[in-house]
Amino acid sequence: MSEPLLSLRTWLDTVAGFGELRHVKGAHWDVELGAIAELSYQRPKPLALLFDDIVDYPSGHRVLTGSTGSARRLGHTLRLGDDLDDAGLKAALRGKPSQWAAAAADHRTEVVTDAPLLANVVEGPDVDLLALPVPRWHSEDGGRFVGTGCFVVTSDPDTGVINGGCYRMEVQDEGRSTTIAAVPGKHGAQHIQRWFEKEGRAPVVVSFGHDPVLLVTGGTEVPSGISELDYAGAIVGAPVPVLLGEHTGLPIPAGSEIAIEGWLRPDHLRDEGPFGEWTGYxxxxxxxAPAVEITRLYHRDNPVQLGAPPGKPPHDYSYMRTVMKSAMIEDALNSSGVAGIRGAWAHEAGGGRLFIAVSIDNRYAGHSRQVGHLAAQLPAAAYMNRFVVVVDDDIDPTDLGEVVWAMSTRCDPVRDIDVVPGTWGSKLDPMLVEGAPPYNSRAVIDACRPFERRASFPAVSTGDPAYLDAVLERWADVLK
Structure with missing residues (x-):
């Protein structure tokens, strides 16, 4: 049988071909595997790591980390090219999120009846997720988390619209179940709640190994009403083949390595956490949290789990989220009709959510404030955003040093910082007091030259860019 579209194995072969996959043998599932992955993320050019011969498990039961941690791997995953650097990836992504959203309806999933995933089918009473080398990723984690790079499929009980999200999942009941910590307010959590209210239970499917394009679509805000599977189809340019779950009827990516289906109930809960999250805490x-009553487990022979453990940035998917969120925010600002948008960047140090910089051609009084408040509340940016900084178009929004310099020299804190209370936060926020409602506040920082002083504001003491380029060319041997 040929590999289905979105097979992780096809992705692994390609990435190995351009030299960005490293095989790691003999790591222990308990913290050591996660520690190796964490150290890899901190290197200047982190590789994807494929762990095998994991302690206590047979050879061939593998875990992948770092799948989207470079421009080249993310560019391949998004089908934008296999030779992109950071600047090339950013340029190639310009306008793509809105194009993919528009094309999703033309790339509906395609139902198939056979796939390598069906090689092993385990019925509910015999399910043991700990037969897989599920890591305990961080030393203070409350358990072993099988859901980090997962793709959780839910449906709207009224419209049938499918959602795919990426939520943390801790193994429970000695491997017979797993919790799903869906973030309140996200589409998947809304689906689950509607099912609870309508039927008293919610169907769910989860894939634990797949082409990382599903990690991208499941881990970023695809517009409401668009299935992440259809969106992924638009990215890859072909319908995603899916099996239909025997018990739930929900789509299972045919290229998946491991999948479960089952039911969530509001009264079937298990304690979960803590977990080292993307905030770094x-x-x-x-x-x-609701625990899945697993009715069936499917897996390929010698399956590969897609791991994407978060932590203090940089972590497994912080680069991916930064690049994708930045493109989505820039797209949304341009689509809003506001003129003069030059760029947007959701900085990796803020997990791709907490700190956003936007550069503009400041055209009229109030322009910078308008852009800042829009960016702070756009659907692509609103969740757990904390700082939005608006800068002039001579500032590179991707360069945190330049952004901080603009804040330090063009911003009067009394006049130029607006604080908006009562906005969309998260229980993952380390600033949130235990038991308090998950609101946060956000600061919109106007770090543009005052509009009325643009002509008289002190000139920047740096050389003319064209002259500096000429000097660099002449003195390249000194400055290399």
């Missing part, structure tokens, strides 16, 4: 103590 452990999120609270143990608290109840």
């Amino acid at each position: 452990y999120s609270g103590g143990r608290r109840p």
Whole structure:
């Protein structure tokens, strides 16, 4: 049988071909595997790591980390090219999120009846997720988390619209179940709640190994009403083949390595957490979350789990989220009709969410404030955003040093910082007091030259860019 579209194995072969995959043998599933991955993320050019011969598990039961951690791997995953650098990836992404959203309806999933995933089918009573080398990623994690690079499929009970999200999932009941910590307000959590209200239970499917394009679509804000599977189809340019779950009827990516289906119930809860989250902190103590009543487990022979453990940035998917969120925010600002948008960047140090910089051609009084407040509340940016900084178009929004310089020299804190309370936060926020509603506040920082002083504001003491380029060319041997 040929490999289905969105097979992780096809992706691995390609990435190995351009030299960005490293095989790691003999790591322990308990913290050591996660520590190796963490150290890799901190290197200047982190590779994807494929762990095998994991302690306590047979050879061939593998875990992949770092799948989207470079421009070249992310460019390949998004089908934008296999030789892109950071600047090339950013340029190639310009305008793509809105194009993919528009094309999703033309790339509906295609139902198939056979796939390598069906090689092993385990019925509910015999399910043991710990037969897989599920890591305990961080030393203070409350358990072993099988859901980090997962793709959780839910549906709207009224419209049938499918959603795919990426949520943390802790193995429960000695491997017979797993919690799903869906973020309140996200589309998947809304689906689950509607099912609870309508039927008293919610169907769910989860894939644990797949082409990382599903990690991208499941981990970023695809517009409401668009299935992440259809969006992925638009990215790759072909319908995603899916099996239909025997018990839930929900689509299972045919290229998946491991998948489960089952039911969530509002009264079937297990304590989960803490977990080292993308903010760089452990999120609270143990608290109840819905646990899946698994009716069936599917897996390929010698399956590969897609791991994407978060942590203090840089972490497994912080580069991916930064690049994707930046493109989505820039697209949304341009689509809003506001003129003069030059660029947007959701900085990796803020997990791709907490700190956003936008550069503009400041054209009229109030322009910078308008852009700042729009960026702070756009659907692509609103969740857990904390700082939006608007800068002039001579500032590179991707360069944190330039952004901070603009804040330090063009911003009067009393006049130029607006604080908006009561905005969309998260229980993952380390600033949130335990038990308090998950609001946050956000600061919109106007770091543009005052509009009324543009002509008289002190000139920047740096050389003319064209002259500096000429000097660099002449003195290249000194400055290399």
